[in-house]
Amino acid sequence: MGIKNGVWIVDDDRGIRWVLEKALEKERISWRSFNCGADLWRVLDEGQSEPCVLISDIRMPNENGLDLVKKIKARLPDLPVIVMTAYSDLENAVAAFEGGAFDYLAKPFDVDDAIALVRRAMALPKENAIPAEPLTDIAPEILGQAPAMQTLFRAIGRLAQSGATVLINGESGTGKELVARALHRHSPRKNAPFLAINTAAIPRELLESEFFGHERGAFTGAQTLRIGRFEQAHGGTLFLDEIGDMPIDLQTRLLRVLSDGEFYRVGGRQPIQVNVRVIAATHQDLEKLVETKQFREDLFHRLNVIRLRLPPLAERPEDIPLLARHFLEKSAKALQVETKTLSDEAQKVVQSLPFPGNVRQLENLCHWLTVMVAASVIEPSDLPDDVKKARRADADHSDWRAGLEREIDKQITATPGMAHEKISAMIEAMIIRRALLASGGNRIKAAQLLGIGRNTLTRKIQDYGIEV
Numbered sequence: 001m002g003i004k005n006g007v008w009i010v011d012d013d014r015g016i017r018w019v020l021e022k023a024l025e026k027e028r029i030s031w032r033s034f035n036c037g038a039d040l041w042r043v044l045d046e047g048q049s050e051p052c053v054l055i056s057d058i059r060m061p062n063e064n065g066l067d068l069v070k071k072i073k074a075r076l077p078d079l080p081v082i083v084m085t086a087y088s089d090l091e092n093a094v095a096a097f098e099g100g101a102f103d104y105l106a107k108p109f110d111v112d113d114a115i116a117l118v119r120r121a122m123a124l125p126k127e128n129a130i131p132a133e134p135l136t137d138i139a140p141e142i143l144g145q146a147p148a149m150q151t152l153f154r155a156i157g158r159l160a161q162s163g164a165t166v167l168i169n170g171e172s173g174t175g176k177e178l179v180a181r182a183l184h185r186h187s188p189r190k191n192a193p194f195l196a197i198n199t200a201a202i203p204r205e206l207l208e209s210e211f212f213g214h215e216r217g218a219f220t221g222a223q224t225l226r227i228g229r230f231e232q233a234h235g236g237t238l239f240l241d242e243i244g245d246m247p248i249d250l251q252t253r254l255l256r257v258l259s260d261g262e263f264y265r266v267g268g269r270q271p272i273q274v275n276v277r278v279i280a281a282t283h284q285d286l287e288k289l290v291e292t293k294q295f296r297e298d299l300f301h302r303l304n305v306i307r308l309r310l311p312p313l314a315e316r317p318e319d320i321p322l323l324a325r326h327f328l329e330k331s332a333k334a335l336q337v338e339t340k341t342l343s344d345e346a347q348k349v350v351q352s353l354p355f356p357g358n359v360r361q362l363e364n365l366c367h368w369l370t371v372m373v374a375a376s377v378i379e380p381s382d383l384p385d386d387v388k389k390a391r392r393a394d395a396d397h398s399d400w401r402a403g404l405e406r407e408i409d410k411q412i413t414a415t416p417g418m419a420h421e422k423i424s425a426m427i428e429a430m431i432i433r434r435a436l437l438a439s440g441g442n443r444i445k446a447a448q449l450l451g452i453g454r455n456t457l458t459r460k461i462q463d464y465g466i467e468v
Helices: 014-026 037-046 065-075 090-098 111-122 147-158 176-185 204-212 248-260 286-291 297-303 317-335 344-351 358-372 385-414 419-438 443-450 454-464
Strands: 007-010 031-034 053-057 081-085 103-106 166-169 194-198 237-241 277-282 306-309
Touching: 007 014, 007 037, 014 031, 014 111, 031 037, 037 065, 053 065, 053 111, 065 081, 065 090, 081 111, 090 147, 103 111, 103 147, 147 176, 147 306, 166 176, 176 194, 176 237, 176 277, 204 248, 248 297, 286 297, 317 344, 317 358, 385 419, 419 443, 419 454, 443 454
Parallel strands: 007 031, 007 053, 053 081, 081 103, 166 277, 166 306, 194 237, 237 277
Antiparallel strands: none
């Protein structure tokens, strides 16, 4: 065994290596860096030293970073590996965790976040983790580069081999069932059944029989034995959607199943043992339902072992172009027609929409466009009337955000290292101009509107060269 020798970096991008090297030096953490996996293996084969933490890119010439993770974890099972990737989707995130990675960094990353991650990895207890087999069959609709989606991908990756009960919070149409299916598909239960029940969609009087089944003759109309969803899902996963709508009396029975792993069919006398992982979901605030006695507190705590939050589409507009392309391709394939694309202007319009129906609404829009638009390139005029109305109603709210985000992106690219200063000055100057406009050029009134001193306002007018 070699001497532990700090943090090792593997990346063919010299710029990334330089940034990490300087950050580690500043923190007085020793490092070695390599251009490729072959150089890393040469040093390891010498047997003189080995890393405390390894940071590796995913896409490099001649060697895939995920393959490198598996090979090095087989050789050094206790080594924490941090994977870097510019392709931070669910597939790469979960594959990294199942390959044995400690965590991953989505490029471009914040240097402080990278150092904090390195420090956590260096403090990690050694567990001799065994690498898992590679993943397949990822849910393609779970797409996104937004930070909230990266958090979600990490959570799914970490839960891949767990049997923990999960509670998913999210608005209608955000993809709660897709996340539940992904959790099942990448769990040890993947070869057993996955069943889903929408609690709000089943009549109250039928719910108990739907969940637990019934014996023949248990009630009027029960002419045969019925196997309930818990029995059907034995060994697998049961997804309970809209759990907040479950009646209180049924909540009591559900709690017993979660606590004891057994239940009685309606009209039955023999307890039935089941081994089922429950994933629950709701768009409601369960804490408030507990406060108002509409949801059992003990059941809430039993379900709330791991909580995942799905962000609404309005919180991640940067993901809309990616999702739109996917749904347009999906619709074209289903209808066996040419795949349509959004023009730049049409994409801006779609990206600025509020989408109260979230991802499901975007998918429906893309299907409508595939069916109804004759041209291969979709223009703003091709969008349905309800979309145009929503655009007009929300234009003032969304356009300024989209425009500001585009300007920020431009400044970050054009003036790295000075972007914060330039953007802040630009926004402050704009605020002062609008206040002066609202006050008719009266500096005292403008200063009062902004809540700053008159002398401060005068100085900023001069600094920014604002014409009053």
